[in-house]
Amino acid sequence: MACDHGRHRQNPRASSRRAPGCGRPMSKGRTLSRNGTLPSRYAVERIHGRAKRGFSLVELLVALTVLAVVSVTVFARGGDTLAQLHGLEQRTLARWVAENEVARMRLDRETALRAGSRSARVDVGERSWRVETTLRATDHDGLWQVTVEVRPAGASSAGGVANGAVDTLVAFVGEH
Structure with missing residues (x-):
């Protein structure tokens, strides 16, 4: 390796950061071997302890464990979301x-309002x-005062809201 600026040193191995026979520093990150040539890639990896190899069994098992935990969490959250969507x-x-x-009740003026309870079956949203x-x-x-409890057609009415009522609405209706 010769340089073009013409200033050569007597001892080319005086500095490992200089080209052989030259006083100028080489580019950063390049080191010369003892004979003045660049070392092979294998030699650099061996020197730094980073020889190319695959994943070890332990690394593979850790990666699979992390992937499994994340997958279970994602699928569990997805199931909870579907259950919440159905309830909503x-x-x-x-x-x-x-x-x-x-x-x-507010629009039906022909039927007189009187105290008591009544039950009816209604189909809405493809459900009874x-x-x-x-x-x-x-x-x-x-x-x-009107209290309306709504539950699926097959649910029991005993026990009120705590036992099967999906919604309870309290409203007031006047006779006028």
């Missing part, structure tokens, strides 16, 4: 059924619902 859909439909029942309506008199004449 059911509560929304039940609320619509309850609001429809209260609106029906059982609607239980309770009418109570209030302290004000002509004003009634």
